[in-house]
Amino acid sequence: xxxxxxxxxxxxxxxxxxxxxxxxxxxxxxxxxxxxxxxxxxxxxxxxxxxxxxxxxxxxxxxxxxxxxxxxxxxxxxxxxxxxxxxxxxxxxxxxxxxxxxxxxxxxxxxxxxxxxxxxxxxxxxxxxxxxxxxxxxxxxxxxxxxxxxxxxxxxxxxxxxxxxxxxxxxxxxxxxxxxxxxxxxxxxxxxxxxxxxxxxxxxxxxxxxxxxxxxxxxxxxxxxxxxxxxxxxxxxxxxxxxxxxxxxxxxxxxxxxxxxxxxxxxxxxxxxxxxxxxxxxxxxxxxxxx
Numbered sequence: 055x056x057x058x059x060x061x062x063x064x065x066x067x068x069x070x071x072x073x074x075x076x077x078x079x080x081x082x083x084x085x086x087x088x089x090x091x092x093x094x095x096x097x098x099x100x101x102x103x104x105x106x107x108x109x110x111x112x113x114x115x116x117x118x119x120x121x122x123x124x125x126x127x128x129x130x131x132x133x134x135x136x137x138x139x140x141x142x143x144x145x146x147x148x149x150x151x152x153x154x155x156x157x158x159x160x161x162x163x164x165x166x167x168x169x170x171x172x173x174x175x176x177x178x179x180x181x182x183x184x185x186x187x188x189x190x191x192x193x194x195x196x197x198x199x200x201x202x203x204x205x206x207x208x209x210x211x212x213x214x215x216x217x218x219x220x221x222x223x224x225x226x227x228x229x230x231x232x233x234x235x236x237x238x239x240x241x242x243x244x245x246x247x248x249x250x251x252x253x254x255x256x257x258x259x260x261x262x263x264x265x266x267x268x269x270x271x272x273x274x275x276x277x278x279x280x281x282x283x284x285x286x287x288x289x290x291x292x293x294x295x296x297x298x299x300x301x302x303x304x305x306x307x308x309x310x311x312x313x314x315x316x317x318x319x320x321x322x323x324x325x326x327x328x329x330x331x332x333x334x335x336x337x338x339x340x341x342x343x344x345x
Contacts, residue, residue, distance in 0.1 A: 080332040085118035087258035088220070090313075091327060092248035093171065094126035094263060108174035110327050111225060115180055119331070120220045124228045124251060126244035127167040134162050145201050151241045156204040159241045160186070163229035171227045181224050186231040187247060188239065190215035195232035195240040206232045206240025208247065211254035249304040253311025260308045261330060262301055263321030268339035269298060279340045282306050305341045315342035 091111070098104065111121050135142060135158055143150040151159065168184035175182040187193025187208070192215060195206030219226050230247035232240040245262060252260040268276040269285070272293050280288075285302050288294040294302055298318075305316035319326050319338025329337040 077332040088120045090252035112178040112180035124248035151203040186229040188233040193232040208250035213254040245304040249308035256312040260316040
């Protein structure tokens with residue numbers, strides 16, 4: 055016997071049931087799909103935002119998606135460097151990552167930030183493990199620019215370990231720290247790391263969570279879907295500018311490496327990942343080739 059009572063026609067939960075029913079084709083579409091998510095910005099800025107993100111990731115895992123998370127942590131790194139009295143030098147607006155700085159970067163990203171995300175996912179019932187690009191030589195890098203110190207560019211990714219985690223339904227949470235061929239430790243841009251790992255996995259989707267609504271056209275409106283060629287044209291004419299350029303370049307590089315499509319979406323929007331994957335309208339800007 056249960057206390058489950060018959061529901062009336064004006065059941066307040068009917069909208070939830072209808073939404074789930076409408077999402078069925080998308081559940082089927084992304085069943086067994088690998089989705090790489092770059093987490094940064096607002097989604098990492100508060101405990102509630104982190105809980106919401108973690109809940110979405112666990113839901114995705116339960117309905118058949120293989121989520122892979124790559125995270126940033128710039129504000130936390132800055133705060134820790136300041137607290138420890140580590141002075142930073144800048145070249146053309148970019149931080150020089152010297153030996154003292156890379157130690158702090160690795161500690162913050164692989165330790166504080168990564169473990170916070172892992173704990174949030176596990177609090178929502180998922181299984182996650184925090185790793186960095188150094189583990190299992192996941193991300194082998196070369197020095198980007200000697201003037202910037204220990205800043206690296208991925209030249210080789212070895213995703214076999216991630217495939218084994220997928221088989222065990224364990225969600226990897228990856229800090230963008232790479233290894234050099236001679237054992238060096240390199241700091242890697244989070245978007246760049248996510249794109250390289252997505253390409254190595256031949257992911258179905260690369261989701262780049264940002265603090266903007268998406269790629270905007272000349273009229274200032276967000277473009278819901280765009281081709282790589284149109285991205286290049288908008289970059290050339292100056293419509294795509296500033297911080298959006300490296301994000302679109304990351305998306306294009308990932309697609310050239312075998313990712314089916316990339317999305318630049320607003321991490322400030324609640325349930326942004328679910329909106330993108332499981333609704334007709336999606337969220338942000340979808341970048342993919344002509345259909």
